[in-house]
Amino acid sequence: xxxxxxxxxxxxxxxxxVLDGVSFSMEKGETKVIIGPSGTGKSTLLRCINQLSPPDKxxxxxxxxxxxxxxxxxxxxxQKIGFVFQEFNLFNHLTALKNVSIGLEKVKNMEKEEALKxxxxxxxxxxxxxxxxxxxAQLSGGQKQRVGIARALAMDPIxxxxxxxxxxxxxxxxxxxxxxxxxxxxxxxxxxxxxxxGFARNVADEIIFMEHGKIIEKGTxxxxxxxxxxxxxxEFLGKISSLYGEE
Amino acid sequence: xxxxxxIGSLPQLFEGLKITVGLTIVSLxxxxxxxxxxxxxxxxxxxxxxxxxxxxxxxxxxxxLLVIFFLIYFCLSQIGINLNPFTAxxxxxxxxxxxxxxxxxxxxxxxxxxGQMIAxxxxxxxxxxxxxxxxxxQILRLSIPGxxxxxxxxxxxxxxxxxIGVIELMRQGRYIxxxxxxxxxxxxxxxxxxxxxxxxxxxxxxxYLEKKYKMSGLEVEIKR
Numbered sequence: 001x002x003x004x005x006x007x008x009x010x011x012x013x014x015x016x017x018v019l020d021g022v023s024f025s026m027e028k029g030e031t032k033v034i035i036g037p038s039g040t041g042k043s044t045l046l047r048c049i050n051q052l053s054p055p056d057k058x059x060x061x062x063x064x065x066x067x068x069x070x071x072x073x074x075x076x077x078x079q080k081i082g083f084v085f086q087e088f089n090l091f092n093h094l095t096a097l098k099n100v101s102i103g104l105e106k107v108k109n110m111e112k113e114e115a116l117k118x119x120x121x122x123x124x125x126x127x128x129x130x131x132x133x134x135x136x137a138q139l140s141g142g143q144k145q146r147v148g149i150a151r152a153l154a155m156d157p158i159x160x161x162x163x164x165x166x167x168x169x170x171x172x173x174x175x176x177x178x179x180x181x182x183x184x185x186x187x188x189x190x191x192x193x194x195x196x197x198g199f200a201r202n203v204a205d206e207i208i209f210m211e212h213g214k215i216i217e218k219g220t221x222x223x224x225x226x227x228x229x230x231x232x233x234x235e236f237l238g239k240i241s242s243l244y245g246e247e
Numbered sequence: 248x249x250x251x252x253x254i255g256s257l258p259q260l261f262e263g264l265k266i267t268v269g270l271t272i273v274s275l276x277x278x279x280x281x282x283x284x285x286x287x288x289x290x291x292x293x294x295x296x297x298x299x300x301x302x303x304x305x306x307x308x309x310x311x312l313l314v315i316f317f318l319i320y321f322c323l324s325q326i327g328i329n330l331n332p333f334t335a336x337x338x339x340x341x342x343x344x345x346x347x348x349x350x351x352x353x354x355x356x357x358x359x360x361x362g363q364m365i366a367x368x369x370x371x372x373x374x375x376x377x378x379x380x381x382x383x384x385q386i387l388r389l390s391i392p393g394x395x396x397x398x399x400x401x402x403x404x405x406x407x408x409x410x411i412g413v414i415e416l417m418r419q420g421r422y423i424x425x426x427x428x429x430x431x432x433x434x435x436x437x438x439x440x441x442x443x444x445x446x447x448x449x450x451x452x453x454x455y456l457e458k459k460y461k462m463s464g465l466e467v468e469i470k471r
Contacts, residue, residue, distance in 0.1 A: 010254050047273065050369065052365060052369065075368075075371045075372065076371065077371075077372040078368065078369060078370065079370070079371035080357060081369075082367075082369075083370075084371035085362060085365075085366065087360075087362055088361070088362075089362035089365060089366035090365075090366070091363065091366070091381050092363070092385060093381075093384045093385050093388060102370075102380060102381075103370035103371065103372070106372065106376055106380050107370060107371045107376070128381075142370055151370065152370075155370055155371065176308075
């Protein structure tokens, strides 16, 4: 039994086929990175996994429980699947600390004191101990994203889905976020959609290349960067590597 | 002598003022609760509910308050529902205010980024929890300017309740100058002054509230 199993996902928006039969699986502690041209369904795939955007066809299992089953309590499942957004989506009316603790208090029904303590620990983990009482509007992009990661981590998820976590950040701030992601790799499974090739190469256990709603190729970073089997993969990785620089 | 009579009639005006304030507060509460429910219903509810609320809003925004009062007070009694003037006035003011407040709250909801609800759901909140802990607090903060405007409108419109016999400030004033015609101007000026002072105080008070609860980063700054 895989920790995460995704089988034959299809999703169409209007007339556009965004996902055209995607299947893969993940084990506990793995980090997988999905790369590919924009608009090829990578973000949609993440949202299909936690049902933020239910697929038209296909099934998803998390730890043996079928997520796509209508009878499954999706709110319970979502506690086990963390999500980090490109646009951060922090709760604007709450401090960094409360952003992290609110899920613990109101969803996991923890005692307020306990929730705040855990939230503090998570903020410390992402290096934002001193920003606990600041509001999102007062934080830089990189800090906001790290709060987003802390918020996801606080729920003790089995897996965290990252949807282009650094794409909205200034280049200088990307490093901080990637450092945090590197530090949690192995502790929690991560499925990351990103253009950050350095991260993919150094941290991923497997790289999945998607285009036109399909998985074109997947393999270890070594395989994908040094010896891709499909021509299109080679083309894409070659272009990206020269654009973003080798790390 | 006129001044003495005027000062002597202040307690009576004060009685009217108490009714005015009571009418304002209760109507406003009715309007706020109903308004929030209607706004949430229109944004998150299913089509039939959303449509019904839309019709309600159109009706109550399309009829003058005076007509609404008369309909509630006189017409309901024709079908056996006899309301006292105060209750009829609260209903009229409250139901109409709800229609306007719903618009205020709806525009606040629409200015909250979609990502807020999505993020709330992503940590396992049900839609109701998301509305309660993430959306509603933000709606309330964003609605303070519009709401404080509505507060002063309801306050001023309580004077129309005069027309169905509510003994609020205007009617008490009329009782006073009905007995002594020389006092008409003075009494009305005092009443106008009372309304004016209340409106200014409310505006100042709510402006303080607005500053305190401002969510930085969400407003658009207009540089002059």
